[in-house]
Amino acid sequence: MASMISSMSSVKSYGFPPGVGVSGIARISPIFGIPKVSTKKTKTATVNVATDLPGIQSPLEKETVEHRKLVAWTSVRQERWEGELVVEGEIPKWLSGTYLRNGPGLWHVGDYDFRHLFDGYATLVGLHFNNGHLTMGHRQIESEAYKAAKNSNKLCYREFSEVPKHDNFLAYIGDLANLFSGASLTDNANTGVVKLADGRVVCLTETIKGSIVVDPNTLDTLEKFEYTDSWGGLIHSAHPIVTDSEFITLLPDLINPGYMVARMDPGTNERKVIGRVDCRGGPSPGWVHSFPVTEHYVIVPEMPLRYCAQNLLKAEPTPLYKFRWYPESKGFMHVMCKASGKIVASVEVPLFVTFHFINAYEEKDEDGRITGVIADCCEHHADTTILDNLRLQNLRSWSGEDVLPDARVGRFRIPMDGSKKGELFAALNADEHGRGMDMCSINPSFLGKPYRYVYACGAQRPCNFPNTLTKIDLVDGKAKNWYDEGAVPSEPYFVARPGAVEEDDGVVISMISDKNGEGYALILDGSTFEEIARAKFPYGLPYGLHGCWVPKN
């Protein structure tokens, strides 16, 4: 263990209560009153050693960990760590910058266990690449929700499925009022992380207040990202479109069912409205976890899995949490012109369930006229079961059966000739990626343009969660798959080689939780999809959702 940590290994002190570090090098903060972690001293550095940590996991976690060593679904063992990793293989020298990955990594407060993957308090992991060397750090995001839970040892804000318990009826009524004002909603920014064109790095979730600026180098929580406009709203898409020139976001309107599409200029905190889409079905807007854009259009999906005000008010989770499946309300895809805000197409499409759009682009005829829009997503065959699969109990208690619902690259074709209906079909035979498909990335230079390659998590069955990394060639309809038996890889993230011409010239970064309870950073060649390097973490980390790349300088 110690041999993994070079003399550069250090964890800086940020004024946490005194931990167990020696000489001011290693300091950790026990999470929520959990006993302190032991450290061992190496010849050159003090490191936090991740063995034998009584009490570091909650009772339920301890029980399940005994059955299976995988730590993807167990809380992060300490608040922070930082150090250099030993690299096996060779990291290209051109890979210079930081890969940040965010996700819900802490699923309990005191003795209370959260129930759903999406409930956990945000754990930010940074992989800092420099001249072939790799330093890793992780730390908890200091949201109000996290700090309040830490201070009071109980849940204080409404998370994805968890609601604070009320001592009496009056407190319950107060909480309902706070729900309408947004005061009781969480700011636990546990879903993604983006680098804005002006250099700020923001962690995000679906509550607007859960937008938090972090330092990509130290992983410090810097400040809340406050919007200076007066659009208000409580929720937005967790995945805004962020490039070096644009930031586009979607705000569902739960009162007059629809969506506001807005942009924000670099260096500002002010969203400016591009336009509005009125819903065509249902009593409420469809859940918009993400949406795609083309060069000229914003594509607004209206999924029959819709926000549900009644479920928002409930104290106990419903089968679909804050959402409801309304098949009779149908599904629609709307196309809005970025420049004018006008809706240029709005079509009914077959029922669908998707959380992650992959990309979209415009189809043109031989005269260059736009005839249609293609929008690709990770589509769950119009089946909401995946939400239930992502309950922690299900993830932790896998018995070896094949229980991961099928998913595919769902391709929407939206005609631009005024037709009323659009199509939805599989872009390739889903057996190529084991009928598992989610957590995707592309070469960001191809955003909104015709493209060929998708990197995602696929499946080698039997499994209960996507357990492979897959590179899909949408032109040949073929996939290359990476698999490590018993391991859970997180979203593969493509970083292009500077000066690259080919779409897949670059590397793919993922973080793996392996069957022994350990974890490593994995670097694959973007073209061959072969491993080129890996670097073991000091201990396995919890699963994470989405990442971003922050180039040096």
Ligand SMILES: CC1=C(/C=C/C(C)=C/C=C/C(C)=C/C=C/C=C(C)/C=C/C=O)C(C)(C)CCC1
């Ligand atoms: C906190 C509140 C909400 C929060 C919603 C959140 C945090 C939603 C997060 C959704 C994510 C991370 C979806 C990811 C999907 C991944 C999949 C399907 C992977 C599949 C693998 O096969 C609201 C619900 C907005 C309500 C207010 C309170």
Ligand SMILES: [Fe+2]
């Ligand atoms: Fe997501």
